Amino acid sequence: MSxxxxxxxCSILLALVFLGAFFWAQRHGQHDDLYTPSVRILLDDEPREEEK
Incomplete structure (x- = not known):
């Protein structure tokens, strides 16, 4: 039972670690750019030199 x-x-400690990591990411601007990932797939990449 113990x-x-x-x-x-352990599960509460792990949940607190993940919660702390989430708040750290929010505070350091990890989720600021919401526009670029949605249009990145629409932009063509330039071919590399060895592919030409």
Whole structure:
């Protein structure tokens, strides 16, 4: 039965780590550019030199 308490504690700790990483990413502007990824597929890439 004590293993269940250990696993619950580990899962709460892991959830707090992921929550902290999410807030860190928000604070450092990781989700600011919402436009570029949606149009990147529409832009043609220039062929590399060895492909010409």
């Amino acid at each position: 293993i269940i308490y250990f696993l619950i504690g």
